[in-house]
Amino acid sequence: MAGFEYICNRKKDAVLVIGGGVAGITASLDLADAGQSVHLVESDSHLGGQVSKLDKLYPTDHCAFCLLWTDVKKCMEHPLITVHTLSHVKELKKESGKYSAVILKNPHYIDEKKCIFCGRCVEECPAGAIHPGWEHAWPPSFVIDESSCTKCGNCAEVCPSGAINMELREEEINLVVNDVIWSTGFKEADLRHLKEYGSGTHPDIMTSMEFEDWTAEGGINKGEIVKRSNHSVPQNIAFIQCAGARDLRMIPSCSAVCCMHALKQAGWTKRRNRTIDCYIFYTDLRTVGRDYYRYSLREFEGTEIKLIRGRPGLIHPLPGGDGIAVQFENTLTRKRELRKFDMVVLNGNIQPSLIQYRPGQDEKTAIPPMDKEGFFNTESDETSTFACGFGLEPADVAESVIQASAAAMGVMNKETDQT
């Protein structure tokens, strides 16, 4: 029972969790529930990460926010979790088994604890720099976008609850932590230098995250599927899988989540507007999780999504800007085709968000070893690194959450080993 008592009474040094997406939130909550104090660092204004940018989740077609929201709220209100939003880890040094960290915290000019969401500041802002976080962010508060803010101070004058203080400056927080969990998640890679995908050449050629945002129920189009170029309803949409992924020029690995993501997007497109034809250009349709294969069957059969095995060789806007030409070979019928699409969604170009960093590149930041593609390499590190989520390996929500709990367990076990 010694260990039991030990855990109950432990209030030692904290654990630092870097990244406030689903994985980071879960790891923090697990540790905090086990009695460990946690510092959670998130670069965005609210917790939630990439999942907060998703509209629906496969395979249950849940609204992403609904799943996330509960845990975000628990995290914000947990007495053992200190959440640092708009923050970065500036320095992280390992000294005698512990880490000393410097966190650079950018000011929330609007105090989340005081903002009553009345919106008077939004009306007064001449630069249009004030907006809510994501649609269902917790706590509900407005955020000032620093890049467009002119610091005129109008907002502070009209704020009835005195939540706005433009005088705030960034601050540095020094921490000593026992362990670090990396849950830095993914970002979209720039596809522009793979010319055949035509990324950036036409407003209707989007990446899947852009498409998700563009068509989200809570987004600007309220769930309507329209073209970005002229707001008309597209006749057909091409979902291009493995764009940049499974491709040695850019991302050699399979991003694991994109097949299901495309099936989900195509399915929801069909659900919202039956007249739109959806084509998915795939290499292998990888559906390995619970109900994933069934989901693919259902989306395929029930909603007449057309699946084409083949990777387009060229995607190019048509002259005059009306439509996009996609040239491809259907490898199951062995026919070469050139077809006009109204919208093209590029799927697969996601990679770990820390890919541009390299261990040792920045001496002040003890980034754990990574492989060439930017995934953390936990096995080779003897001092044991704890990582979870997409930064560890391509993972969807369920897997990320499992990895997060496992990483938290790793921290717990290591802590005990030392005593």
Add this chain to the structure above:
Amino acid sequence: MVVAVWSGKLIMLEKTKNIAKQILEEKKANGVLGLMKNQRDIVQPHVFKRLPELDALVLEPKWLLAKLSMSILRSSPEGYRLAVLCRGCDERALIELTKRNQIEKENLLTIGIACSQEQAAICLCDRPYPAKVDAGEIASGVDPFQDERVREFLIGNDKKRMEKWANVLKRCIKCYGCRNSCPICVCEPCKLEDDVWVQRGDVPAEMATFHLIRAFHLSDTCVACGACQEACPVNIPLLYLQLSMRKTLKEKYGYEAGLDPEKKSPILSDFLKEPETGREYPEWINSLREKDGH
């Protein structure tokens, strides 16, 4: 023809008497609940305990014995077994009562008698026979929706029907006869006596609540015996309220009250866990059209 009907009825009665006799002789039950015609020609329910009594056993008129058997069994000592002469609706009511733990299955025996075609027509019964028929010829069921009287109340636009029903229900004198005669209504206290749901002291009873709450509470248990409307002193066709709900349960969920003692009512289970997977949401549900969930 008349003779044939008569002799048929006599054969049925003799057969029933023989079964009852056998039960009493073999001590399968402590008593047989049935109808007795006494010396003054008055028919009343009676628990037959001795063989000679059985001479007075009669089968007519239709008299629902389910609730009575429940009270007898409840007030009897442990181990008391009762055999009940029951028609189709009566048997279904007994099954519903067993499902609801009001009667213990082991203490009950049924002697099933089939109703005549005329009786079926009077009751608008779609199943005028018990699952276990011991005596009588099985008559064919009547589709209540084909009956003119019923159609009058179920067809027509909303406004007309609303007025039709409102006019009928206005006659209500709130005697609670419908509830008291119902073989399934066993709750004590009853929601109809609670002024949160039904205003007390109102006559006619508050219509949308009193009648509809009563009807809805029986949605999945009503065995269409018609006892409520037989008991109604002002002739409100209360059975007609149940018909469309019974139809929905039968057609969409394959459920009929009182048929299968093991089958739970579908309204207790999750929509997604229906045996037929891939079930579509009813159209009227404004929903994300999740076809089958997970």
Add this chain to the structure above:
Amino acid sequence: MNQPRILIFACKWCGLIGADAAGKKRASLPARFRVIPVECAALVEPDAILRALAGGIDGVAVLGCHSGGCRYNNANHASIKRFELLKDLLDTTGIGGERLLLSFGTAHEYHQFEEIIENFFNELAALPPLDPWLSPFGVVS
């Protein structure tokens, strides 16, 4: 002009979020609806709906979570069949099943809530008034 009144039972984890968001966006809806927050759509007793209709409320909306999104292990879906039967009963008696709106997972955004309630107001306005059903003593207003 018929001015229908609506009672909304909103699940705290879906419909109510939409209702709140509609408020935050300053959506403008007629002030003739009232919201009763509930833990889950399963908690809404059909009797309560009848009670509301008997009290002179023209329509009742139940807003719940969508399939699989229920925090109570799909408890919301258990209520579908109950409401299906209730609709039958309302149809039989001429009150009209249209007076009961059941919506799962479609009201969690402000515009969806707005749309649903607006449509419901319009639908109810087109229905004949409930007057014949309201007994002289039972009206509560």
Add this chain to the structure above:
Amino acid sequence: MANITVFLCRCFGEIDNAIDFDLLRKELSKDTSVSSVSIVDSLCLEADIEKAASQIKETKADRVLIAACPTLSRGNLPVDGLIKEGIERHKIDLVDIREGCAWIHGNDPEGAVKKAKDLINMGLAALQHKEASKDMRVSVHPDALIIGAGPAGLAAATSLAKTGFKVNILERASAPGGMLRLISQLYPTGEDAADKLNPYIDEVENNHLITFYPQSKISSIEGCIGNFTVQFSSQGEDNSIQSGIIIIATGAKIFFPTGLYRYGEIRNVITQMEIERQFLKGSFDAKKPVFIQCAGARDKERPYCSTICCPASLKNAMRLAGENPGSEVFILHRGIMTPGNVLEKYYRDALSMGIQFICFEEEKPPMIMGNDRVEHVEVYDAVNGITRKIETDLVVLSTPLVPNDDSVRLAQMLGIEVDRYGFFSESYPMHPLETKMDGVFICGSARWPVASDQAILQGRAAAMKAVSYLRQREIAASTLSRVPGPKSGHARVVPDSCTGCGNCVAACPFEACHLEKLEDRHISKVDMMRCKACGNCVSVCPNGSMQIPEHNYRMVGEMIKRAF
């Protein structure tokens, strides 16, 4: 007579811009149940909450009604603040007059005032009828029980033991290891399965906190989180243990493809497990092996991908190719399922080793040709559009994992659910290892087919989830909530009026209700540890004997009456 204090929050003018508070106050003071009405600037600020609390104490108000913004904005702040000040939760009610009234009806001040008045009236009604649910505390037995000693179970056990908890492991077989004992090497590292397994087995043997029960069979599981009692027999001896939580790591079994691809009828058509068994004995001689994927998977009967068969085939194909120089290895597949960075690289390795991949379609499966032993395989190559005849001396069928035979029985004992395929299912996607029963966790292939490294990860993750419960000395039923904050209450039976019809038992999605036999009748009982207060039982109870005190029918009825 009720003595209710009403606080009207101005919200810095956001609310009283649209709603005339003076009018409201006048109306409210007519209500005999209201003892005082105060208008405050902003109830969500700490100073104001304190002021309000002291005012409540001074006036000795019974109950408090706050008219402000909804819980999902800042309305929870005054409520939580007052609770902290010692006022009971059920004596406070919050009415949303900002989002739901002032803001949404900003252009209809008359309607807004009327609505605000009605809403506050409804709130007053609610307050007068609200009752408090009882709570219950269960002391937590600090031991953990793990069912199954495969990689997932072992990982969970060792993690928990390292953290300091006593662990009991029940295993059907006579030794730990599960399916890892049947295979030789692991993908993608090529590590020996035994090497992976041995540290765990050592830990199980040497750690005094872990007790291993081989050859055990569970006969019953009773209780709820904090205190499960499990009856089982181990090596023929009956035994019983108690545990605070249960982790299910029973794994899955391999599907035997009898009748498929002439398996069982013809020699040299074997399954992956048989080839693994050969590898455990030593090397294996095959010059022209053909692997057929999805044998019995992704079809009508088993419409799922079993996750591990593609990488397993890659592993064995590469091993055969490596051990038999000059051999020609084919993999016939319906799409190679190697998601992620590591497995994708593994696939590339296989390609560069010269293993040939042929994609076939579900409708045109490969044909096994030959009389008493397989001579060649005929397959329609979907990509090249030709039928190919592959000479072969060995056909290896990749079969899926299927659920254990007794998984349904175990699920029933625990009150958890299995999915349509028979694997244990989680109840909420963001918590993939938690089931609908608190304190019962699932991991490894019992949940969904996974490879050993994933199973180990899940085992550790499940252990982490368990720690948060095990570390508590006692658990209050009200904290076992699926929503932010505590539960909204517990269902309560009125025993006098309960007819024992069993509707609630059938309807409860958490199996919290059960019938109890009294002398002359049955009545329903609610297990508070399981009840989540969804209210399903309330709606199916024929006479209102089942109620959630915080949301009882009197309150709802009264609110409806006052709604307009």
